[in-house]
Amino acid sequence: MEAILETKKLSHIYSAGTPFERAALLDVDFTAYQGEYLGIIGHTGSGKSTLIQHLNGLLKPTSGQVLFQGTDIWRDAKTTRETRFQVGLVFQYPEYQLFEETIYKDIAFGPKNMGLSEDEVDRRVREAARFVGLKEEQLEKSPFELSGGQKRRVAIAGVIAMEPKVLILDEPTAGLDPVGVESILGNIRDYHEAHNATIILVSHSMEDVARTVDRLVVVNDGTLPYQGTPSEVFQHGQELEAMGLGVPQMTRVFNRLKGMGFDIGSSVFTIEQAKKAILDTLSTGGGT
Amino acid sequence: MALKDITLGQYFPGTSLIHKLDPRTKILAVVLYIVALFLAKSFVTYLIMFGVLAVAVAVSKVPMRSLVRGMKPVVFILVFTAVINVFYTPGDHVLVKVWVLTVTMEGVWNAFFMVVRILMLISCTFLLTYTTSPILLTDGMEALMNPLKAIHVPVHELSMMMSIALRFIPTLIEETDKIMSAQRARGADFDGGNLIQRAKALIPLLVPLFISAFRRADELAVAMECRCYHGGEGRTRMRQLQYKTGDVVVLVAMLVIAVAVGILGFRGY
Ligand SMILES: Nc1ncnc2c1ncn2[C@@H]1O[C@H](COP(=O)(O)OP(=O)(O)OP(=O)(O)O)[C@@H](O)[C@H]1O
Ligand SMILES: [Mg+2]
Numbered sequence: 001m002e003a004i005l006e007t008k009k010l011s012h013i014y015s016a017g018t019p020f021e022r023a024a025l026l027d028v029d030f031t032a033y034q035g036e037y038l039g040i041i042g043h044t045g046s047g048k049s050t051l052i053q054h055l056n057g058l059l060k061p062t063s064g065q066v067l068f069q070g071t072d073i074w075r076d077a078k079t080t081r082e083t084r085f086q087v088g089l090v091f092q093y094p095e096y097q098l099f100e101e102t103i104y105k106d107i108a109f110g111p112k113n114m115g116l117s118e119d120e121v122d123r124r125v126r127e128a129a130r131f132v133g134l135k136e137e138q139l140e141k142s143p144f145e146l147s148g149g150q151k152r153r154v155a156i157a158g159v160i161a162m163e164p165k166v167l168i169l170d171e172p173t174a175g176l177d178p179v180g181v182e183s184i185l186g187n188i189r190d191y192h193e194a195h196n197a198t199i200i201l202v203s204h205s206m207e208d209v210a211r212t213v214d215r216l217v218v219v220n221d222g223t224l225p226y227q228g229t230p231s232e233v234f235q236h237g238q239e240l241e242a243m244g245l246g247v248p249q250m251t252r253v254f255n256r257l258k259g260m261g262f263d264i265g266s267s268v269f270t271i272e273q274a275k276k277a278i279l280d281t282l283s284t285g286g287g288t
Numbered sequence: 289m290a291l292k293d294i295t296l297g298q299y300f301p302g303t304s305l306i307h308k309l310d311p312r313t314k315i316l317a318v319v320l321y322i323v324a325l326f327l328a329k330s331f332v333t334y335l336i337m338f339g340v341l342a343v344a345v346a347v348s349k350v351p352m353r354s355l356v357r358g359m360k361p362v363v364f365i366l367v368f369t370a371v372i373n374v375f376y377t378p379g380d381h382v383l384v385k386v387w388v389l390t391v392t393m394e395g396v397w398n399a400f401f402m403v404v405r406i407l408m409l410i411s412c413t414f415l416l417t418y419t420t421s422p423i424l425l426t427d428g429m430e431a432l433m434n435p436l437k438a439i440h441v442p443v444h445e446l447s448m449m450m451s452i453a454l455r456f457i458p459t460l461i462e463e464t465d466k467i468m469s470a471q472r473a474r475g476a477d478f479d480g481g482n483l484i485q486r487a488k489a490l491i492p493l494l495v496p497l498f499i500s501a502f503r504r505a506d507e508l509a510v511a512m513e514c515r516c517y518h519g520g521e522g523r524t525r526m527r528q529l530q531y532k533t534g535d536v537v538v539l540v541a542m543l544v545i546a547v548a549v550g551i552l553g554f555r556g557y
Contacts, residue, residue: 018354019300058469081475089473097470099495109492113475144499158474 001033003067004198005055005087005166010064012050024050026222027064032166032198037189039209039230040202042219043244048202049092051219052168055200056087085114088164092171094155095148103129103146103154104139110162128161131194132187149180156184160191167191168200173208185212206248210234210269218245231267250274299421305534306348306419311428313535317542318416324546325405325412332557333549334404340545341408341415350418358414359407366403373399422454424527431529444520452508460501467496 012025024047032038032055042048053059054066057073057080066073073083088110091097100106107128111121129139132153143154156172169188173181185208192199203209209216209230216233218226220243226233234240234247237255241247247255254268254277264281268274301307306314321340328334345355379394417425430447437443468478471492478489 019351053469056473058472081477084473084475091466091470091473094470096500097467097492097496099492109471109476110474113477162474 001036003031004034004069005032006030006067007051007054007061008065008067010051010054010066011062012047012054012059013062014050016062024222025054028222028224030217030224032200033215035196035198037192037199037212037214038201039213039216040200040219041204041206041209041216041245043204046219046243047222048219049170050222052089052170052200052202055166055168056089057083058089085110085162086164087166087168088159088162090156090159090167090169090172092174093152094159094172095151097155098143098151101142102140103134103143106143106154107139107157107161110158114162124161124163125157128157131160131191132157133183149176152176153184153187156187163195164197166198166200168202170202171204172201173203173205181208188212204245206246207269210248210251211273218243229267230269234269298418300350300354300418301421302349302419304347304349304419306344306415308534309538310529310531310535311420311424312432312529313531313538314416314420315425315428315432317538318412320542320546321412322409324549325409327546327550327553328405329553330401330557333552334401336545336549336552337408338404340542341411344415345411348415348419350415354418355411355414359410362406362410366406369402369406370399373402423451426451426454427525427527427529442520444523448520456501456504459504460497463500464493464497467493 007028007030010025010028010030011023014020014022014024028051030051040048040051050059054061055068057066060074068083068087071079073080098106100109104125107125108121111124116124125139126136129136134150134153134157143151146154152172156169159167167188172184172188176184188199188201189212191197201209201213213230216226216228216230217224218233218240225239225243226236234251234255237247237252246252248269250268250270250273254264254274257264262281264277268277321337325337328337345352374391374395375389377392377395377398379392381393382390383393383396384391420428426447429450430443433441433443433447468476472478476489476492478486478493480486481489
């Protein structure tokens with residue numbers, strides 16, 4: 001697999017030189033591969049947001065490097081700005097960044113800053129709106145008339161409209177109801193498949209992450225202790241729990257079952273998967 | 289550099305003797321210090337003022353570099369003051385004469401004293417805000433202004449507004465930082481272009497900022513009403529301010545110094 005985004009010995013210290021100095025990242029070597037769906041998990045204050053803000057040059061490393069397609073993104077001002085368009089970042093609670101009179105104009109803000117032609121901007125706005133499930137007739141409305149969940153869709157569309165190669169989302173489902181969570185995760189998957197884009201999803205919900213991502217990176221106190229497929233990472237159940245993370249409930253049940261000697265599948269994160277695994281095991285007559 | 293790193297008037301928690309003084313004492317001492325600073329005339333008095341400040345800074349344990357960092361925003365004013373004083377003080381001891389500009393010995397000294405005076409003025413007010421939490425500071429102000437209630441100044445309301453404002457400054461700075469980052473991620477450019485472009489670039493920042501400020505104000509008002517806040521009438525306090533021996537010592541000392549500096553300054557020292 002080809003790396004698209006990499007950090008090399010990346011460290012970040014907030015408010016260096018004041019009594020409030022705090023190291024948020026320490027010598028982090030992080031890699032995201034071309035076209036993968038990557039999850040980042042970690043408890044509150046572990047450094048997730050700090051890490052991803054380095055990936056598109058919003059924060060400057062205290063030390064270390066950030067490489068996008070092999071080039072240091074801080075090489076010159078032009079590279080940094082280009083990177084911001086190629087690596088789209090949707091912030092935590094993005095609904096508070098809306099400012100335009102109409103939804104259309106707000107989504108068009110990013111593409112316009114890229115200097116695209118009118119037609120291209122128009123195409124991208126409409127396509128992005130479709131991805132997040134906004135209707136044509138809503139585009140001329142004021143974004144401030146929408147509900148919180150709808151505002152968030154507009155904000156996500158605003159980043160998708162830049163058609164970034166890498167789309168990073170910081171807790172896009174925080175504070176939404178289960179239906180809202182499903183539909184936003186679905187929108188993101190659609191974008192992933194339609195553009196073969198790399199997705200980096202930040203979350204502290206193990207359940208959400210486990211069933212959507214190909215690979216998982218765990219952040220704890222500014223370091224990355226574990227990486228791998230969800231089932232690999234969940235092998236470290238106890239360590240994760242000590243970090244205040246814990247594995248999905250179903251995975252825990254199945255780990256226990258295995259510990260009790262049942263021959264049963266281990267990459268189980270959701271109730272559906274659990275049902276299937278149990279039925280499979282029963283039909284083949286596994287167990288003791 | 290993040291906006292958050294601006295330390296202007298920020299409180300540094302600590303347990304030094306100065307931190308522990310009553311806020312009223314500190315406010316009065318700073319007022320006395322500033323008055324004395326304007327009565328100081330020459331070396332002797334400036335040296336006394338500097339000594340007082342140095343002792344206070346040393347006792348407070350506020351790191352020197354934080355004080356220096358706070359000075360950055362006023363560098364322009366300092367340079368401006370110095371230049372004006374150097375060139376526009378009339379005097380007999382002419383040092384250099386270039387075209388219409390004359391630099392006199394008096395001018396140089398004037399500029400020097402002026403700059404030192406401003407630096408000490410800022411340092412002592414910073415020392416006050418560095419060592420006093422915003423809540424205590426407004427409590428102290430309210431207590432000191434209490435006599436004004438007799439002439440119907442809404443002292444309590446004013447101090448409540450001030451504490452709310454102080455409380456929300458860091459929040460607003462943090463929010464500004466966040467919105468700026470979010471818009472930068474969409475390609476907004478806050479530092480390039482001419483004046484008009486720069487002003488326009490602020491719209492994506494200011495609109496969300498105002499909306500969230502109003503939302504916060506609304507939420508706060510509701511929260512206060514839910515707890516039956518109805519102004520200063522008959523309100524009691526959780527923290528009672530109380531003068532201790534240390535406060536009396538500091539106030540008397542400061543008063544003596546101010547009077548001494550006043551007399552010395554009057555005599556031209
Ligand atoms: N602007 C800032 N100034 C100073 N310290 C900060 C700043 N932003 C974050 N920190 C500190 O850095 C650490 C990492 O913060 P970060 O926002 O990256 O955490 P996070 O993993 O995203 O948490 P959450 O899940 O709550 O979003 C925290 O301890 C936080 O207090
Ligand atoms: Mg975060």
